[in-house]
Amino acid sequence: MVVDWTHAWPTVFAAFLASLVEFVEALTVVLAVGTVRGWRGALIGSGAAIIVLVAIVAALGPALTRIPLDDVQLVVGGLLLLFGMRWLRKAILRSAGAIPMHDEAAAYADQAEALSRTGKNGASWDTVAIATAFKITMLEGLEVVFIVIAVGAGGVGLLVPASLGASFALVLVVLLGIIVHRPLASIPENTLKFVVGILLTAFGTFWVGEGMGVSWSSGDWSIFALTLGFLACSLFAIALCRGRATARPPLANG
Amino acid sequence: MQWLRSIFNELFGLFVDDGSFAIAIVVWLLITWFLSAHILTDSKWTGLVLFGGLAAILVESARRGARR
Numbered sequence: 001m002v003v004d005w006t007h008a009w010p011t012v013f014a015a016f017l018a019s020l021v022e023f024v025e026a027l028t029v030v031l032a033v034g035t036v037r038g039w040r041g042a043l044i045g046s047g048a049a050i051i052v053l054v055a056i057v058a059a060l061g062p063a064l065t066r067i068p069l070d071d072v073q074l075v076v077g078g079l080l081l082l083f084g085m086r087w088l089r090k091a092i093l094r095s096a097g098a099i100p101m102h103d104e105a106a107a108y109a110d111q112a113e114a115l116s117r118t119g120k121n122g123a124s125w126d127t128v129a130i131a132t133a134f135k136i137t138m139l140e141g142l143e144v145v146f147i148v149i150a151v152g153a154g155g156v157g158l159l160v161p162a163s164l165g166a167s168f169a170l171v172l173v174v175l176l177g178i179i180v181h182r183p184l185a186s187i188p189e190n191t192l193k194f195v196v197g198i199l200l201t202a203f204g205t206f207w208v209g210e211g212m213g214v215s216w217s218s219g220d221w222s223i224f225a226l227t228l229g230f231l232a233c234s235l236f237a238i239a240l241c242r243g244r245a246t247a248r249p250p251l252a253n254g
Numbered sequence: 255m256q257w258l259r260s261i262f263n264e265l266f267g268l269f270v271d272d273g274s275f276a277i278a279i280v281v282w283l284l285i286t287w288f289l290s291a292h293i294l295t296d297s298k299w300t301g302l303v304l305f306g307g308l309a310a311i312l313v314e315s316a317r318r319g320a321r322r
Contacts, residue, residue, distance in 0.1 A: 078283055081308065082269040082276055089275060089316055098320040139264055146268065201312075205305055208283060212290045214301045226305060233309040240313065241320035 008161035010223055011151050014199040015165030018147045021192050023173035026140035028104050028183040032111035033133045041129025048130070049137035057145055064153050070211050072153050077207030080150040084200025091194035092234055096241035101190055108183040151203050198234060202226035275315040282307040 026046075034042035064072060093099045111132075118128050144166050152162030176184055206223050209216060216222035270276040286307065290300040 078280070079269060081279055081283070085279060085308070085312055086269065086271045086275070089312060089319065090271065092312075092316045093319050096316075096320055098322075142265070143268060201308070205308060209301050209304055212287055212297075212300055212304075214290070214297045214304070216301060217298060222301070229305055230309065230312075233313055237313045237316040241316050 008158060010199075010203075010220070011158045011161045012165040012168075014151045014196070014203060015148055015162040016169050017165075017192060018151075018196045018200060019144045019166035019169035020173065020187075021189060021196060022140040022143045022147070023169055024104065024184045024187055024189065025107075026136050027173050027177045028108045029111050029136040030133050031177065031181070031183060032108050032115060033129050036112050036115040037126050037129035037132075041126040042133045045130040045133025045135075046137040049134045049141055052138065053141040053145055056142075057148075060145075060149065061159065064149065064159075069156070070213075072211075073207040074211030076150050076153050077204045077209075077211055079146070080200055080204035081208060083146070083150070084197050084204050086197075087193050088197030088201055088230070088234060091190055091197050092237045092241065094190050095194060095238045098241055102193075104183040104187070104189065147200070151200070194234070198227055198230045201230050205230075272315065272319065275311070278311045278315065279308065282311060 030042050030046055033045070090099070094101050115128065115132065148159070148162045148166050152159035173184070202223050205226050206216065218225060283304075286300060286304045289303060290297065294300050294303065
C-alpha cells in the first residue's frame with residue numbers, strides 16, 4: 001500500500017504526541033517497579049504485555065481492512081471523539097484550576113511506596129513486580145493501540161504513519177528513561193494532553209463527518225481548520241471556567 | 255472474574271469519564287446523522303452542524319465541571 005506522505009504528517013504528529021503521553025505514564029510505574037522490586041520483574045512484566053499487544057495489533061489490523069471504510073470511519077471516529085473530548089475537557093478543567101494538575105513525580109513516589117509496602121516472598125519470580133509492570137504496560141499500551149488504530153484507520157494507508165508516530169514516541173521515552181533514570185516530570189504533560197485532546201477531537205470530527213458523507217471543502221486541510229476551531233473554543237472554555245474554579249494542589253493519579 | 259471486570263472498567267474509562275458528557279456527544283452524533291440523511295441536502299452544512307454541536311457540548315460540560 002502506497003503512503004501519501006504529504007497528507008500523512010498530521011497523522012504521524014497526532015499519534016506521536018498522544019502515544020508520548022501514554023508512554024511517559026507507563027515509564028513512571030515501570031521505573032518504580034524496577035527501582036523498588038528489581039529490573040528482572042519489571043522487564044518480564046513489560047515484555048509480556050508488549051507481546052500480547054503486538055498479537056492484538058496483528059489480529060486487529062488485517063481485520064479492519066475488510067470492513068467498509070465508511071463504517072470504520074463512523075465507529076472509530078465516534079470512539080475517538082469520546083476519547084479525545086474526555087482528555088480535552090480534563091485538560092481545560094486543569095488549565096482553569098478546577099481540578100488538580102497531574103504530577104508524574106508524585107505518581108512515582110506513590111507507586112514506589114506501595115511497592116515497598118508489599119514484602120518480597122523470596123521466590124525467584126516476583127509476582128507483584130511482574131503483575132504491576134504487566135498491568136501498566138498493558139493498559140497504557142492498549143490506549144496507544146487504540147490511538148494508532150483511531151488516527152490511522154479512518155483513511156487509506158494511514159495506519160503505517162500512525163504506527164511510525166507511536167514508534168518514535170516509544171523510542172524517545174525509552175531512551176530518555178535509560179538516560180535520566182527518573183520519571184519524566186519535566187515534560188509538560190497537561191499542555192501535551194491539551195494539544196493531543198484538540199488533535200484527536202479534530203480527527204474524530206473529520207472521520208465521523210466522512211462516515212456521514214460530508215465532503216469537507218478543503219479535503220484533508222479541514223483537519224487543520226477543525227483543530228483551530230477546537231483550539232479557539234477550548235481557550236474560550238478555559239477563560240469561562242477560570243473565574244469559577246479555585247486552584248487545587250497537584251494530583252498523582254489521572 | 256475480578257481481573258476481567260477490572261480490565262473492562264479500565265477500557266470503559268478510556269471513553270467515559272463524565273456520563274452526561276459522553277451521552278451528549280453520542281446523542282449529538284445521532285442527531286447529526288439523522289439530519290444529514292433526511293434534512294441537510296448540502297453536506298457542508300452537516301460538517302458545520304457536527305462541529306458546532308460538539309464545540310458547544312465541550313464548553314458547556316467544562317463550565318458545569320468547573321462549578322462542581
